[in-house]
Amino acid sequence: MKSKPEKGNAPEVAATEASSVKNQATKQGIDMTDSKARAVASTSVSEQASRAPVVNMFQSARPKAAASLLGVGVSTFWRWAKEREDFPKARKLSSSCTVFDVQELMAWRDAQAKQ
Numbered sequence: 001m002k003s004k005p006e007k008g009n010a011p012e013v014a015a016t017e018a019s020s021v022k023n024q025a026t027k028q029g030i031d032m033t034d035s036k037a038r039a040v041a042s043t044s045v046s047e048q049a050s051r052a053p054v055v056n057m058f059q060s061a062r063p064k065a066a067a068s069l070l071g072v073g074v075s076t077f078w079r080w081a082k083e084r085e086d087f088p089k090a091r092k093l094s095s096s097c098t099v100f101d102v103q104e105l106m107a108w109r110d111a112q113a114k115q
Helices: 010-027 034-042 045-051 063-070 074-083 102-114
Strands: 091-094 097-101
Touching: 063 074, 063 097, 063 102, 097 102
Parallel strands: none
Antiparallel strands: 091 097
16 A cells, blocks of 8 residues: 655655546546646645636625626725715625625626726
């Protein structure tokens, strides 16, 4: 039986993690090259999650994800929310959680394109 590589041996650890990723993909019926498996294994979960916010079209989005949907930065997004009367209104779920309705944001964006 093969023993797990020690943490200090980075190349062997990376190869083992890539092999694990490839095996998991194969079990799910996904064909993955060795180089793609190494790339996935070397990317942390938080890096993968932060690349592109996933938003369901029938739900609400936090400001960072909402700004991304509109293709602007968070500062611009908040400025628009404050200054533009026709901008969709924020909804406070708690004292530290603000969301925006995704359908309202998309409708607002489409209306801006027509003007």
